Amino acid sequence: MSQSPQQRKGESVGGVWRRNYHGYALQVPHSFFTFPEYPYAAAPPELRRRAEAEVYPTGPLVQEYIASYCARFRLQRHLVLGARVLHIGSQPGGRWAVRYRQLPGGGAQLAPSHAHASTASTASGMAPSPRAQPGPAAAVAAAAAAALGGPQQAQQAQQAGEAAGGSAGVSRQPTHADSFLMGTQGHVGALGEEEGQGREVEVVADVVVCATGMYYTPYVPPIPGLASFTGPALHVRDFPSLDLVRGKRVLVVGAGKSALDAAVAAASAAAGAAAVTSLFRAAHWPLPRRVLGLPFQRVLYTRFAAAMLPPYYTAQGRPSKALRHALLAPLKALFWRALQADVAARMGLRGPLKPGRGFVEDMFYGGQIQDGSWNEAVRSGCISAVQGHLAAVTPGGVRLADGRELGCDVIIFATGYTKDYSLLDPDTLRRLTAAGGEGEGAGGGAHAAEATDAAGKHGASGRKGADGAAPGAEGEGDGGQAGAGRGGGGGGRGGSVDGDAGSSGAGAGAEGEGVHLYRSMLCPGVPNLYFIGSEAASLNNVLTSGLQSLWLLHRLTAALALPSEQDMEQDIAAQRRWRRRVMPAQRHSSAVIILYQQR
Numbered sequence: 210m211s212q213s214p215q216q217r218k219g220e221s222v223g224g225v226w227r228r229n230y231h232g233y234a235l236q237v238p239h240s241f242f243t244f245p246e247y248p249y250a251a252a253p254p255e256l257r258r259r260a261e262a263e264v265y266p267t268g269p270l271v272q273e274y275i276a277s278y279c280a281r282f283r284l285q286r287h288l289v290l291g292a293r294v295l296h297i298g299s300q301p302g303g304r305w306a307v308r309y310r311q312l313p314g315g316g317a318q319l320a321p322s323h324a325h326a327s328t329a330s331t332a333s334g335m336a337p338s339p340r341a342q343p344g345p346a347a348a349v350a351a352a353a354a355a356a357l358g359g360p361q362q363a364q365q366a367q368q369a370g371e372a373a374g375g376s377a378g379v380s381r382q383p384t385h386a387d388s389f390l391m392g393t394q395g396h397v398g399a400l401g402e403e404e405g406q407g408r409e410v411e412v413v414a415d416v417v418v419c420a421t422g423m424y425y426t427p428y429v430p431p432i433p434g435l436a437s438f439t440g441p442a443l444h445v446r447d448f449p450s451l452d453l454v455r456g457k458r459v460l461v462v463g464a465g466k467s468a469l470d471a472a473v474a475a476a477s478a479a480a481g482a483a484a485v486t487s488l489f490r491a492a493h494w495p496l497p498r499r500v501l502g503l504p505f506q507r508v509l510y511t512r513f514a515a516a517m518l519p520p521y522y523t524a525q526g527r528p529s530k531a532l533r534h535a536l537l538a539p540l541k542a543l544f545w546r547a548l549q550a551d552v553a554a555r556m557g558l559r560g561p562l563k564p565g566r567g568f569v570e571d572m573f574y575g576g577q578i579q580d581g582s583w584n585e586a587v588r589s590g591c592i593s594a595v596q597g598h599l600a601a602v603t604p605g606g607v608r609l610a611d612g613r614e615l616g617c618d619v620i621i622f623a624t625g626y627t628k629d630y631s632l633l634d635p636d637t638l639r640r641l642t643a644a645g646g647e648g649e650g651a652g653g654g655a656h657a658a659e660a661t662d663a664a665g666k667h668g669a670s671g672r673k674g675a676d677g678a679a680p681g682a683e684g685e686g687d688g689g690q691a692g693a694g695r696g697g698g699g700g701g702r703g704g705s706v707d708g709d710a711g712s713s714g715a716g717a718g719a720e721g722e723g724v725h726l727y728r729s730m731l732c733p734g735v736p737n738l739y740f741i742g743s744e745a746a747s748l749n750n751v752l753t754s755g756l757q758s759l760w761l762l763h764r765l766t767a768a769l770a771l772p773s774e775q776d777m778e779q780d781i782a783a784q785r786r787w788r789r790r791v792m793p794a795q796r797h798s799s800a801v802i803i804l805y806q807q808r
């Protein structure tokens with residue numbers, strides 16, 4: 210099996226917006242993907258003009274916007290570029306020792322004396338330190354920027370002449386970093402070949418903020434025979450150029466946003482592919498840009514939509530809320546049925562293209578805005594849509610569970626992302642995965658069911674809950690999930706698929722339903738470690754990260770006191786029970802906020 214093409218670029222900020230699949234673009238209007246303190250109207254005229262012309266901007270434009278944001282708030286001063294974090298270990302006194310490798314050509318070194326805002330070092334983010342206060346706008350802004358993508362942010366400005374290191378020696382920097390924001394160079398996949406090179410550096414930080422993103426570490430299911438495939442097999446994130454598919458029979462695995470977009474790109478006339486097949490195990494509800502005669506956001510980004518949801522976990526045990534929701538149940542069912550009917554009609558969803566789950570339950574997978582191109586391409590025969598379960602890869606294609614064989618020359622796995630917190634020391638990792646209490650017959654706070662196990666449950670839930678308003682009606686079954694600590698299934702590291710299941714294992718539970726945190730941001734019993742963006746999926750991620758940054762700012766300036774550890778544990782446990790009842794089990798279910806963002 211051949212390697213996927215690697216795209217090597219200079220460093221810059223932007224995470225997933227810096228490089229992704231061919232033709233990727235923002236699925237929401239750019240006004241919903243904007244730092245509150247930096248509307249497009251405040252951007253330089255050239256960027257502003259281009260954004261005005263693109264309500265749904267292309268990925269590179271979003272990346273430029275993020276870079277422009279960094280320039281505006283002069284965040285370069287706080288960035289360490291081309292730094293690959295190797296280990297984050299807790300130290301006595303609640304501090305963290307962060308060890309990283311400064312990659313050759315990897316940009317600027319940490320220069321504490323030049324740092325203006327006093328911030329603590331992070332794996333790939335930053336946080337204001339309690340000691341000397343940065344201007345809130347800059348601090349919050351920087352943290353929000355860090356939350357945008359993968360491990361991550363860098364800025365070209367400091368790059369010149371910094372062919373850092375070259376030798377593999379270990380240097381111990383000053384033991385206390387005043388302030389910096391750390392980022393690796395591009396995707397992890399691009400770094401593998403540099404393993405063993407560069408200078409190792411260790412710094413001690415008061416606070417670590419993990420802002421490594423929800424969608425950074427590619428997930429490729431462990432499929433037998435993958436290594437025997439003769440053509441390229443890659444994760445969708447490594448599909449930046451149509452050259453890969455010219456004249457080829459292309460198989461795209463998955464039915465999420467990336468999968469449908471990649472299939473449309475591969476089936477375009479410009480790509481000149483010989484054939485394109487979308488293979489998926491279950492269809493998801495597409496969300497058209499207009500629903501019920503209105504722009505989608507006028508319907509779904511509202512308190513009305515929030516009121517139509519199953520009650521939030523905080524309503525548990527409150528009779529008045531329970532009564533209100535019981536009274537509203539018929540209206541909720543009606544509303545979601547009307548919405549589903551409208552979407553199904555608008556997008557021509559029939560047969561296997563019509564999702565079995567109700568709209569609300571399905572949104573817990575992440576949701577996706579579609580402009581109808583994929584459905585149109587399927588209708589016109591440019592894409593063949595095949596529903597089935599991938600059982601094995603053969604040298605010339607794939608075999609499905611029902612025995613069908615599909616021949617193909619290229620496989621694009623648009624099978625989503627996982628988390629990898631294996632940089633954290635084992636004790637911290639154990640605490641993270643145990644948050645909210647262990648037990649309940651499910652093997653700990655973070656399950657380690659593989660996606661396929663989770664699919665078993667999805668399959669079982671099948672066509673129930675079609676009214677979408679009461680997905681909880683399926684009961685609390687945790688069946689099929691067991692045993693924390695399985696790290697399998699995270700192949701695809703190195704940018705291509707090597708079939709080496711388990712190579713990137715998250716170590717403890719990130720293959721299951723994720724880590725359950727207090728307010729999606731911290732783990733009781735693990736002081737000075739915060740998560741921004743990497744454990745929260747909403748329908749407005751920049752805003753969510755921005756709000757989390759503000760919260761953190763108040764927390765670190767001691768303006769905000771936390772509840773007791775016991776109360777936080779109880780809150781996490783209540784939330785986890787509710788999630789298991791209301792949401793389908795999947796890799797990100799501990800982090801899903803989605804439509805509840807309005808509450």
Ligand SMILES: NC(=O)C1=CN([C@@H]2O[C@H](COP(=O)(O)OP(=O)(O)OC[C@H]3O[C@@H](n4cnc5c(N)ncnc54)[C@H](OP(=O)(O)O)[C@@H]3O)[C@@H](O)[C@H]2O)C=CC1
Pocket residue numbers: 233234235236237424430462463464465466467468489490491493574575576577578599623624625626660661664
């Ligand atoms: N422009 C934008 O703003 C974009 C935003 N996004 C967002 O990023 C997030 C991630 O999207 P995406 O990259 O599409 O990933 P998703 O996780 O949403 O989708 C992964 C897909 O892979 C399938 N899959 C996973 N494991 C297996 C397996 N073992 N066998 C078969 N199929 C499997 C899933 O199937 P199943 O559903 O059955 O589990 C699903 O169809 C989403 O929230 C999306 O909205 C993504 C792209 C662009």
Ligand SMILES: O=C(O)C(=O)Cc1c[nH]c2ccccc12
Pocket residue numbers: 236237241242496575576577578747748749750751
């Ligand atoms: O803020 C973003 O990055 C988003 O695109 C959020 C998002 C994820 N899934 C969605 C489904 C419908 C609308 C927005 C989103």
